[in-house]
Amino acid sequence: MANLVTITESMCKGCALCADACPKNILEMAKDRVNNKGYHPATCINMAACTACAICAKMCPDSAIRVERDA
Amino acid sequence: MAVVYEKSRGLTDNPLTYCPGCSHGIVHKLVAETLVELDILEKTIAVAPVGCSVLAYEFFNCDGIQAAHGRAPAVAAGIKRTNTDKIVFTYQGDGDLASIGTAEIIHSAHRGDNITVIFINNAIYGMTGGQMAPTTLIGQKTSTSPYGRKEEQAGRPLLVSEMMAPIPNAVYIERTSVHDVANINKTKKAIKKAFENQINNKGFSMVEILASCPIGWNVSPVDGNKFIKEGLMPYYPLGVYKDEGGEN
Numbered sequence: 617m618a619n620l621v622t623i624t625e626s627m628c629k630g631c632a633l634c635a636d637a638c639p640k641n642i643l644e645m646a647k648d649r650v651n652n653k654g655y656h657p658a659t660c661i662n663m664a665a666c667t668a669c670a671i672c673a674k675m676c677p678d679s680a681i682r683v684e685r686d687a
Numbered sequence: 688m689a690v691v692y693e694k695s696r697g698l699t700d701n702p703l704t705y706c707p708g709c710s711h712g713i714v715h716k717l718v719a720e721t722l723v724e725l726d727i728l729e730k731t732i733a734v735a736p737v738g739c740s741v742l743a744y745e746f747f748n749c750d751g752i753q754a755a756h757g758r759a760p761a762v763a764a765g766i767k768r769t770n771t772d773k774i775v776f777t778y779q780g781d782g783d784l785a786s787i788g789t790a791e792i793i794h795s796a797h798r799g800d801n802i803t804v805i806f807i808n809n810a811i812y813g814m815t816g817g818q819m820a821p822t823t824l825i826g827q828k829t830s831t832s833p834y835g836r837k838e839e840q841a842g843r844p845l846l847v848s849e850m851m852a853p854i855p856n857a858v859y860i861e862r863t864s865v866h867d868v869a870n871i872n873k874t875k876k877a878i879k880k881a882f883e884n885q886i887n888n889k890g891f892s893m894v895e896i897l898a899s900c901p902i903g904w905n906v907s908p909v910d911g912n913k914f915i916k917e918g919l920m921p922y923y924p925l926g927v928y929k930d931e932g933g934e935n
Contacts, residue, residue: 620688627702629706629707629708630707631707631708631901631908632708632907632908632909633708633908633909633912636909636912637867637868655707668691670691670692671868673691673692673693674692674868674871674872675713675867675868675871676712676713677703677705677707677708677709677710677711677712677713677716678702678703678705678712679694679695679698679712679716681692682690682692682693682694683690683691683692683693684688684689684690684691685688685689685691686688687688687689
């Protein structure tokens with residue numbers, strides 16, 4: 617099991633502050649879809665590389681990101 | 688799986704009405720987390736300002752009231768004096784606190800009201816369409832200074848923390864920023880101290896937080912955070928301007 621980043625897409629406004637802050641560069645805005653607000657939501661492209669540092673979640677102004685560490 | 692980070696229960700489920708990348712959401716989280724960690728959420732009363740954060744009472748999971756423009760410290764003083772067992776904080780932007788509300792904030796500090804003030808300085812009037820504020824930088828373009836703020840016309844930006852620190856009954860004045868995670872962590876510590884001061888009846892505490900307004904500044908959210916560091920921080924130095932409360 618890897619660490620888990622859960623992004624509530626309906627809360628995301630696509631600001632990309634999470635992707636900019638991620639030290640592993642594994643977050644990006646999903647260009648193939650828009651959410652209910654009309655934004656491209658953030659998505660994790662390589663969950664296996666996640667260290668569960670939660671920098672993305674702390675940076676998210678809309679509290680859309682939940683981070684869990686594999687115990 | 689151990690939860691490392693999730694949305695604070697100090698926030699309601701209402702979706703934030705702020706623009707993408709706005710720092711208000713980050714500061715809201717920090718205040719909410721602090722209220723939960725200090726176990727004061729149930730006895731806290733928020734005083735919302737006029738501005739983008741006018742609906743802040745919809746987002747904080749505690750009681751709240753909204754004050755007339757700039758008058759949040761006066762309303763908070765009244766609440767605190769009649770409900771001494773409650774924790775009262777104001778959440779104000781620079782258009783509110785540093786402009787129309789300058790009198791109220793100064794007199795509140797002079798009276799030594801035992802309240803906590805969260806002051807968001809993004810150097811612009813966000814809600815009304817990005818007009819020049821007293822805190823707008825020299826040369827900064829806004830909708831009412833399209834060629835940049837000129838010192839000979841509008842003077843220099845107001846330095847609120849520097850102005851408040853010499854007031855005898857102001858106990859704790861600090862300026863922080865939220866442009867990266869290290870500074871977000873520092874801001875949270877400052878907010879926590881400001882609330883602990885109130886819990887321990889030490890008196891007036893204010894945290895000035897440099898914030899981003901990407902829409903008002905006409906930049907992307909990522910570039911907005913860069914502008915906090917490269918544009919705002921040289922003129923608004925971070926640091927503790929006064930701390931007479933000691934350890935909590």
